[in-house]
Amino acid sequence: MPRSTSTSSPKAGPVTLAMVARRAGVSPQTVSNALNSPDLLRPETLERVRRTVDEMGYRPHRAAQALRTRSSKLIGYGIRPTPHGTTTPVMDRFLHALSQAADEAGYRILLFASPPGSAGLEGHEELLDLHHVDGFVLSGTERSDPRQGWLAKRGVPFVGFGRMWSGRQIGDWADVDGASGTDAAVEHLIALGHRRIGFLGWPHGSGVGDDRADGWRRAMRRHGLPVRGRSARSADDLDAARAAVGPLLDAGATAVVAASDVLALGCYHALRERGARPGADVAVVGFDDSPTAALLSPSLTTLAQPLEAVGRECVRLLLARMGRPTAPPERVLLEPSLVVRDSTTLVPAPDD
Amino acid sequence: MPRSTSTSSPKAGPVTLAMVARRAGVSPQTVSNALNSPDLLRPETLERVRRTVDEMGYRPHRAAQALRTRSSKLIGYGIRPTPHGTTTPVMDRFLHALSQAADEAGYRILLFASPPGSAGLEGHEELLDLHHVDGFVLSGTERSDPRQGWLAKRGVPFVGFGRMWSGRQIGDWADVDGASGTDAAVEHLIALGHRRIGFLGWPHGSGVGDDRADGWRRAMRRHGLPVRGRSARSADDLDAARAAVGPLLDAGATAVVAASDVLALGCYHALRERGARPGADVAVVGFDDSPTAALLSPSLTTLAQPLEAVGRECVRLLLARMGRPTAPPERVLLEPSLVVRDSTTLVPAPDD
DNA sequence: CTCAGGCATTGGAGCGTTCCAAGAACCTTA
DNA sequence: TAAGGTTCTTGGAACGCTCCAATGCCTGAG
Known part of the structure; x- marks a missing residue:
């Protein structure tokens, strides 16, 4: 050798x-x-x-190449700390996938982590020496944030992981179809015989949360099932979720679709409070397939985001954008996949 | 403005x-x-x-600066997929901290994620164009791996997050003092009145695991408590842990210190199997403060790694190494901190 | 008035690569 | 054999910056 x-x-x-x-x-x-x-x-x-x-x-020598060709073969990745301060467990895997995909295209990922305090990062901080990056991947772009406009104005190609839910859409993005996920969850539960299927989500106004609620609603309607009074909202917090889901359970829900794994776990707690067994007495579905989901007992049926695919798409979209800067924006929606575990299959469906 | x-x-x-x-x-x-x-x-x-x-x-223009000064102000970060395929929940936070610390020193983090398949990465893959990085941070350097030697030979400054447990030590590192952590856990339990404190760890030979076992052992000995027959070993897997900890519980342990949160959770399961309540009947301490720990019921007392500090130290050590390449290696041990939750405090200590 | 000496500023070169246009070699065809 | 068209190879310049050595300017001493 x-x-x-x-x-x-x-x-x-x-x-x-x-x-x-x-x-x-x-x-x-x-x-x-x-x-x-x-x-x-x-x-x-x-x-x-x-x-x-x-x-x-x-x-x-990459620097010499970069100087001459005016292309650094570097892709910036802007992490924004989630408002709650919780680092989404999702981002870890996504970053891996992104790096992987970039590698295959001969690019490398350069990290731009905004300090936890700073709200936006247009404040001279990170993007200043941005022009040594060929493109940019933004995550956590739920709501229209200053970064998009900033990048667009400067002609830096970028792609978002996540739609912008408020404000005018700019640029390309890849995202996970949350509605499709909760829709699939409902289908799964209906196939198991459930009819009184509740939804536990986040407060109105979060784009991601509303999207997930929509999927549940449309699936319910498609099957002629009522949705009024079958949904509850809560912050992404264990105790808040436990309290919020109570009325749904008391109203006789036999299954709950939650907008996150934490909410689903809150549901577990509420059930146990009532002497009911999650999975056995009431089915529960979470969202995100966080590491915790598999560890719970009963293990949690949940929707896994196709992060590897999202990573690949982000790179693909970005490279395409760099190729033809003026092409119309392209948007990609990817389907989450239902990971079926004990929390929906422990017991045959009750017959309502 | x-x-x-x-x-x-x-x-x-x-x-x-x-x-x-x-x-x-x-x-x-x-x-x-x-x-x-x-x-x-x-x-x-x-x-x-x-x-x-x-x-x-x-x-x-960074490329021009880099070309002229022969310094890119870039720090490579080599992620190695853990053998089990599980991305350590720890790495996410560490990466944030690292990026943060690097930023403050005017450096930026460049990702080198090895493809999940490849064992080592000396195989021409990533490090090839490595000379456009000023230094390197390695994680997952538990055992002497080819990367250290490779980097040392080429004169690339590097620092590891994690000691090397086998083989000759090369280079600087920062690490978390696992022994000190489990020692503190035992102290905590003893203060609560426990005496029969078991240890649930990983199979011998994993440096990190042995270190954590040592801390438990030395604290027990310091207090004149027996250690023989009080420890068990298992893979970092729920069912394996549940089975392995059984004998300890049956022998009357009133508390268990585990080498990871997953092992601790396995302990929960074993306890419930026996009709005992974790936290109430038997105290349990985990390690790592994974996101799951706070979500469990009872919430898990566990040892949090000071990842922010480790990140800062890694950057500091690396910069120092770049400053004086021939200085003797420097090693830093940081103390994990005990996060006390319900799994050790639900109930007053039993009186053995 | 000249000259040493410190300070602020400048010119020129070069880092390692790729672009551009021009050159040498080769093979065809007359 | 010379002219013409390829095909392959070359020299020179340039990318934007910082190093090095040298310049001009000013002040104060001889």
Whole structure:
């Protein structure tokens, strides 16, 4: 295995293109061509140059490339701390997926984490030296935030993970179809024989939450089931959820679809308070497939976001945007997948 | 608010240092000095140049700086997928902290996520174009892995989050003192009146796991309490943990210190299997303060890793290493902090 | 008045790469 | 053999910045 054997002088310093050229007996430009436009060279020359490159363990200097080509092969990723201060467990996996997808396209991810305090980041902080990034991926773009406008104005290509729910839509995005997810959850529950299916969501006004509520509502209506008085709202907090879901349970719901795993867990608590067993007496479905979901008992049926796919789409959209800056915006919706666990299947459906 | 008003020609393109110089009536070098060595300029000139810089919204071109100074102000972060495929919930927060700390030092984090398949990453994959990074932070460096040697050989400064437990130690690292954590857990339990305190850990050979076991053992010994037959080992898996901790409980343990939150949860399950209530009948302490810990019922007392501090230390160590490459390695141990929740305080200590 | 010496500023070069246009080699065709 | 068209290769310049050495200016001493 000819692992880049650093030959020649011991005090080498980095190998430059010029050194390779000298050693291979060609001009620097030819070496550059060998790497970037191989079809310009005669096969014979190409082979020789390539061998020399390998022998010397040559790697192009990215800064020099970036300076010359005006492209850094870097994608910025702007993390925004969630308002609640909770780092979404989702972002970890997404970041992995994003990095992966970027890698495959020859790009690398550069982190722009906004300090927890600062609300927006247009305040001179991070984006200042932004022009050494080829594009930008934004996450947590639920509501129209200053960043989009800022980037658009400066002509920096960007793509969002997440729609903007309020304000005018700008730019491309990829998002998870929350409505489709809760819709599928309802279908699942109906197939199990449930009819009195409640929904536990976040307060009105959060785009993501409203979307998830919509899916539940439309599925219920499609099956001719009533929705009035079957939904409750609560902050994404255990105790608040426990309290909020109470009336639904007391009204005889046999299943609850929740807008998050935390809400679902709040539902567990409310059930136990009433001497009922989640999964056995009342089915519960969460959303996000957080690590906790699989650990609960009963394990929680939940909707998993296709983060790998979202990551790939973000990169694809971004590259496309960089290719043709003036093309009309493209938006992609991806389907979450229902992960069926014990919280909906412990027991045959009650017959209402 | 004079937000960088892009003045002058509409089809400007990026503002360069030369343009600023021309407009301010000084040489390019003087502008450079104004930014990098302000004390070289006469206050009057400095003021004038600075104003021009602001007016024109000038930002230095990082690639050009990097090319000239041979320093990219970039820190690579190598994520290694954990063997179990589970992304440690810890890494998310750590990455935030790291990015934060790097930012404050004028550096930015560049992600190097190894594809899930590849075992090591010395295989030409990521580190190839590594020389456009000033330094490297490695995580998941439990056992001596090829990356350290690889980096050391190439003279790339690096720092690890985590000791290397096997093999010869290379380089600087910052780590969390697991032993101190479990020691503190035992102290906490003893203060509550417990005496029969068991330990549930991972199989021997994992450095991190053995470290956590050591802390429990030394605290027990310090208090003259027996350790033989009081510990069990299991994979970091719910069912395995539940089974493994059984004998400890059956032998009359009134408290269990676990090497992870998942193991602790396994303990919950084992207790319920026996009709006992975690927290009330037997105290349980976990490790890591994963998001799940606060959600469990009873909520789990656990050891929180000081990830923000670790992130800061990693950056500090790395910068120091870059400053004086031949200095002796520096190692930093940070104390985890005990987060007391219901699983140890639901009920007064039993009197053995 | 000249000259040393400190301070503020400048010119020129070069970091490593790729673009551009021009050059050398090669093969066809007259 | 010379002219013409490819195909392959080359030299020079430029990207935007900072290093280095040298310049001009001013002050104070000889």
